[in-house]
Amino acid sequence: MSNKKTAVVLLSGGMDSSLCIAEAIEAGFTPATMHLNYGQKTETRELKSFHDISDYYGIEKRLVSDVSYLTQIGGSSLTDDAVDIEKADLDSKEIPSSYVPFRNGNILAIAAAWAEIIGAEALYIGAVEADSSGYPDCRRSFFDAFEEAVNLGTKPETNLKIITPIINLSKAEIVKRGTGLKLPFELTWSCYSDSEKACGVCDSCALRLRGFSEAGVVDPLEYKVRPKYD
Amino acid sequence: MSNKKTAVVLLSGGMDSSLCIAEAIEAGFTPATMHLNYGQKTETRELKSFHDISDYYGIEKRLVSDVSYLTQIGGSSLTDDAVDIEKADLDSKEIPSSYVPFRNGNILAIAAAWAEIIGAEALYIGAVEADSSGYPDCRRSFFDAFEEAVNLGTKPETNLKIITPIINLSKAEIVKRGTGLKLPFELTWSCYSDSEKACGVCDSCALRLRGFSEAGVVDPLEYKVRPKYD
Numbered sequence: 534m535s536n537k538k539t540a541v542v543l544l545s546g547g548m549d550s551s552l553c554i555a556e557a558i559e560a561g562f563t564p565a566t567m568h569l570n571y572g573q574k575t576e577t578r579e580l581k582s583f584h585d586i587s588d589y590y591g592i593e594k595r596l597v598s599d600v601s602y603l604t605q606i607g608g609s610s611l612t613d614d615a616v617d618i619e620k621a622d623l624d625s626k627e628i629p630s631s632y633v634p635f636r637n638g639n640i641l642a643i644a645a646a647w648a649e650i651i652g653a654e655a656l657y658i659g660a661v662e663a664d665s666s667g668y669p670d671c672r673r674s675f676f677d678a679f680e681e682a683v684n685l686g687t688k689p690e691t692n693l694k695i696i697t698p699i700i701n702l703s704k705a706e707i708v709k710r711g712t713g714l715k716l717p718f719e720l721t722w723s724c725y726s727d728s729e730k731a732c733g734v735c736d737s738c739a740l741r742l743r744g745f746s747e748a749g750v751v752d753p754l755e756y757k758v759r760p761k762y763d
Numbered sequence: 764m765s766n767k768k769t770a771v772v773l774l775s776g777g778m779d780s781s782l783c784i785a786e787a788i789e790a791g792f793t794p795a796t797m798h799l800n801y802g803q804k805t806e807t808r809e810l811k812s813f814h815d816i817s818d819y820y821g822i823e824k825r826l827v828s829d830v831s832y833l834t835q836i837g838g839s840s841l842t843d844d845a846v847d848i849e850k851a852d853l854d855s856k857e858i859p860s861s862y863v864p865f866r867n868g869n870i871l872a873i874a875a876a877w878a879e880i881i882g883a884e885a886l887y888i889g890a891v892e893a894d895s896s897g898y899p900d901c902r903r904s905f906f907d908a909f910e911e912a913v914n915l916g917t918k919p920e921t922n923l924k925i926i927t928p929i930i931n932l933s934k935a936e937i938v939k940r941g942t943g944l945k946l947p948f949e950l951t952w953s954c955y956s957d958s959e960k961a962c963g964v965c966d967s968c969a970l971r972l973r974g975f976s977e978a979g980v981v982d983p984l985e986y987k988v989r990p991k992y993d
Contacts, residue, residue: 686868
């Protein structure tokens with residue numbers, strides 16, 4: 534293990550970021566996992582998934598950071614109790630209210646700092662451009678620009694690649710790829726709204742369930758409501 | 764005031780960032796000031812300067828954010844109690860131990876999120892490339908790359924200019940410009956080490972005192988030790 538290069542993997546606990554660990558291992562890296570608490574409603578549940586999945590993959594280096602300044606800045610249903618979680622409208626082209634301004638920019642900035650400290654050479658983030666909710670900071674053009682900014686703004690010996698292995702995958706393709714790599718879907722958590730059983734109706738649950746349905750795979754998680762997607 | 768465009772000004776409480784408020788006003792913006800606590804040794808003293816200076820300029824919108832995850836990531840004498848503050852060596856070409864990995868990247872990411880929420884069109888940061896301590900994230904090439912990343916990673920209607928009005932100034936030129944704009948130097952704080960009287964010997968004090976000396980202006984702050992720079 535010690536000769537392998539290190540990759541920081543951003544791990545929310547959802548299935549997209551979990552697949553990134555498997556992809557980093559496939560690519561020959563030793564993953565170091567990083568999780569961010571930012572006052573999201575399901576913070577504790579996501580943290581449990583972070584550790585369950587990190588344990589499953591035998592990850593030694595882990596960092597959990599509190600970035601609750603995002604709550605303070607507000608303006609989003611993910612972090613502001615005054616804004617209700619919207620029910621999913623998967624056909625909408627508008628930026629959803631679960632948008633946190635420049636969230637991936639903030640996440641990547643922290644991850645880049647940690648990557649420099651531990652000497653990592655790659656940074657995996659499970660952003661999905663094609664089948665996501667339209668966040669502007671999920672596009673590869675954004676990651677390319679950010680990668681350049683990171684390499685200009687860190688020490689000369691720091692050279693980080695920002696790797697987005699699933700950016701062009703649909704949720705169904707993520708399910709299929711994860712199934713092939715024996716991803717422990719039962720340990721992951723995607724719901725934005727609930728922490729005991731997944732709600733089944735928030736954007737994130739809806740995208741997940743539709744992806745499983747399209748892949749012809751049964752999601753092993755329990756749901757309060759399990760809408761049908763055909 | 765209400766027809767003016769808003770500029771987020773990052774205000775540590777030091778004289779460089781304070782000069783940025785004056786420059787933003789000169790350029791026709793209404794400043795909104797943002798301060799970050801990140802577990803630095805002089806956090807309370809810097810926060811006092813932030814409010815004193817914001818009061819002086821009549822700033823209505825202010826945001827103080829805790830970003831102490833930077834302490835947790837560590838690796839720097841500014842945020843890690845285990846690392847002693849180095850005495851200044853102004854001729855050294857090495858990156859000093861007060862380096863916080865990708866600090867400006869992290870700071871700008873937060874500021875960009877707030878700027879989007881309040882509809883600001885500019886973001887002022889008092890980085891100094893020529894006469895600073897050699898931080899890689901103080902170069903204009905970094906800010907250009909980051910500006911592009913911000914505009915790619917935020918909503919289409921967000922269009923932020925990152926303005927670095929003092930990036931090519933020496934500390935002496937900052938003192939002269941600040942004197943011309945009636946900057947309240949007595950309200951600012953630069954020392955990394957002490958909070959009652961400025962120590963006079965840390966990197967930041969040394970750069971400040973040398974700048975005043977070269978400008979032929981007397982620094983109104985009290986110092987424990989006031990080395991001579993000729």
